[in-house]
Amino acid sequence: MPRPRYFVFDMRSPVRMRHYQDLIKLFLIAVGCLRQSLPAERETLGLPVSPGRAPPPRAGSEERGRLIEGPLVQLCFGGDDGCMLKRITCWIVEAAPPDVPLNDPGAAAPAAARIQKDYKVLWRYYRMTGNVSESPYARPKQSVSPYRTMREVFAANGSEVELDTGTVWAKFHAGIQPYQLYADTRAIDGVIKDLQTAAIVRAEMKDGGTQLKLFIEFEGEGRALFKPLRLNSTQEDNPNHFYFNYFERHYSEIAAYHLDRLLGFHRAPPVAGRLVNLITDIRNKADDNLRDTFYISPAGNICLTGSCKYYCDTSHGLCGAPENLPASFSGFLPEDDGPGLRMTWRHPWRRSYSRTKLAPWEMDKGYCDLIKTIEPYDGGRRMLDIMDMAVFDYLSNNLDRHHYETFYEFGNESSPIHLDQGRSFNKATTDDETILTPISQCCLIRRATLKRLLDLANGPQSISQLLDSSLRNDLLYPLLSQPHLDAVDRRLHGILATLEKCLESYSTNPSRVIIQEDIKAFQPV
Ligand SMILES: Nc1ncnc2c1ncn2[C@@H]1O[C@H](COP(=O)(O)OP(=O)(O)OP(=O)(O)O)[C@@H](O)[C@H]1O
Numbered sequence: 001m002p003r004p005r006y007f008v009f010d011m012r013s014p015v016r017m018r019h020y021q022d023l024i025k026l027f028l029i030a031v032g033c034l035r036q037s038l039p040a041e042r043e044t045l046g047l048p049v050s051p052g053r054a055p056p057p058r059a060g061s062e063e064r065g066r067l068i069e070g071p072l073v074q075l076c077f078g079g080d081d082g083c084m085l086k087r088i089t090c091w092i093v094e095a096a097p098p099d100v101p102l103n104d105p106g107a108a109a110p111a112a113a114r115i116q117k118d119y120k121v122l123w124r125y126y127r128m129t130g131n132v133s134e135s136p137y138a139r140p141k142q143s144v145s146p147y148r149t150m151r152e153v154f155a156a157n158g159s160e161v162e163l164d165t166g167t168v169w170a171k172f173h174a175g176i177q178p179y180q181l182y183a184d185t186r187a188i189d190g191v192i193k194d195l196q197t198a199a200i201v202r203a204e205m206k207d208g209g210t211q212l213k214l215f216i217e218f219e220g221e222g223r224a225l226f227k228p229l230r231l232n233s234t235q236e237d238n239p240n241h242f243y244f245n246y247f248e249r250h251y252s253e254i255a256a257y258h259l260d261r262l263l264g265f266h267r268a269p270p271v272a273g274r275l276v277n278l279i280t281d282i283r284n285k286a287d288d289n290l291r292d293t294f295y296i297s298p299a300g301n302i303c304l305t306g307s308c309k310y311y312c313d314t315s316h317g318l319c320g321a322p323e324n325l326p327a328s329f330s331g332f333l334p335e336d337d338g339p340g341l342r343m344t345w346r347h348p349w350r351r352s353y354s355r356t357k358l359a360p361w362e363m364d365k366g367y368c369d370l371i372k373t374i375e376p377y378d379g380g381r382r383m384l385d386i387m388d389m390a391v392f393d394y395l396s397n398n399l400d401r402h403h404y405e406t407f408y409e410f411g412n413e414s415s416p417i418h419l420d421q422g423r424s425f426n427k428a429t430t431d432d433e434t435i436l437t438p439i440s441q442c443c444l445i446r447r448a449t450l451k452r453l454l455d456l457a458n459g460p461q462s463i464s465q466l467l468d469s470s471l472r473n474d475l476l477y478p479l480l481s482q483p484h485l486d487a488v489d490r491r492l493h494g495i496l497a498t499l500e501k502c503l504e505s506y507s508t509n510p511s512r513v514i515i516q517e518d519i520k521a522f523q524p525v
Pocket residue numbers: 208209210211213225248269330331332333419420421422
């Protein structure tokens with residue numbers, strides 16, 4: 001059977017591309033400007049947005065404003081290279097009252113109005129895609145895993161006994177599903193409690209990776225990956241460091257777990273913060289290799305270096321005050337040497353991890369077309385999960401998504417596990433648009449994800465307020481500084497703006513962008 005084609009156009013062909021652009025250009029100008037003259041109709045198109053909370057100014061929004069000085073039609077027919085941008089503003093301009101100076105970067109009110117209008121446009125597309133049977137993703141699924149939960153995987157492998165102990169850990173592991181690690185947050189509250197309070201009985205250095213992390217065993221069944229405080233959230237990484245030199249941060253792992261949960265992905269394992277006593281919790285439970293790296297600093301504090309590739313020396317010593325050090329504990333997934341075996345995949349949009357080289361996606365605008373021909377990105381859910389991951393990573397400014405893992409037994413119709421967020425929330429003041437490249441190149445988003453983003457953007461509380469409330473449950477609260485929280489609000493608007501651009505490009509076929517999967521949510525186990 002031939003593979004379905006995703007595009008009717010070959011985006012890499014300059015001749016067809018130009019033709020296509022001209023057609024779209026004319027269409028959008030007509031539509032954009034027509035819509036301007038129909039205020040009553042416009043009013044009925046959008047779903048309600050909450051005016052109570054002003055969205056934050058978005059980087060670059062003032063540029064948009066500047067572009068629409070002068071008669072719109074003239075600008076769009078100007079034929080210059082900037083016409084594309086100007087055309088996009090056709091969609092935005094109607095939200096701005098004519099007497100408000102759009103080119104004033106300090107004007108918060110018009111910026112808010114513009115952004116709220118963005119949502120209205122998105123909402124309209126969202127409502128138009130109620131039936132997306134023509135979508136390439138609507139074809140019958142291949143390689144569907146027969147398992148609904150990890151319990152069934154274990155049972156099929158004759159190992160159910162491991163999951164029948166009734167502990168919080170067994171419940172967590174048994175309830176893991178192909179698309180999420182937990183269906184109901186209550187299923188992991190017990191695990192969080194254990195991570196916060198259970199006695200540590202063993203600590204050793206974990207192999208692999210670049211920076212120090214410890215493998216921790218708790219009394220009972222629990223196991224966790226420990227990342228220590230290196231920097232707190234007010235300390236930015238050295239601007240001369242590349243992303244691959246950034247310090248792993250304990251609070252980043254914790255905040256990213258809460259963010260993943262808030263977004264409704266449920267693909268990050270539970271992570272909790274905890275103040276450890278370096279002597280009683282770690283050194284006294286350490287193997288020889290780890291114990292040998294402990295020392296007392298000149299200031300009289302208990303420190304360790306550990307041994308690893310980056311930052312495991314006395315100039316980067318991990319020191320308690322005098323013995324206590326905050327750290328993150330990521331609750332372990334089932335053992336990966338049995339039914340919990342995981343596959344590791346190279347992320348298609350991974351960075352080059354080089355000072356000089358560009359990654360393929362940075363050189364080829366049609367890179368997504370190529371990826372769409374490769375399994376498992378050629379159908380099914382994986383590509384949409386990559387878009388979800390871009391949403392998650394952009395909000396948290398995580399540039400370090402080099403690989404991802406899935407459970408082998410769940411097959412390709414399963415979601416990536418959001419593991420390793422240690423380098424997220426590294427900078428509060430900058431947003432890295434390149435993290436959104438999967439979305440901007442592919443112009444794809446899962447409908448449920450878009451709905452969640454819109455709900456968060458329009459809801460009575462901002463995403464940052466919700467994230468902050470969620471983080472209050474952590475023993476180390478507060479974890480994120482206000483600029484980091486503000487950045488999440490700002491970035492949410494950045495994602496919606498990127499999606500709106502996509503929708504403009506596919507304005508005649510929004511269901512090419514917003515993909516509805518007909519997957520029934522599993523019941524909590
Ligand atoms: N909660 C968890 N349960 C099971 N395994 C885990 C968990 N967290 C991390 N791991 C495993 O440990 C590995 C290393 O963890 P992590 O990626 O966070 O460390 P890292 O030092 O940042 O690695 P790298 O330097 O390669 O990015 C992961 O790839 C994963 O296989």
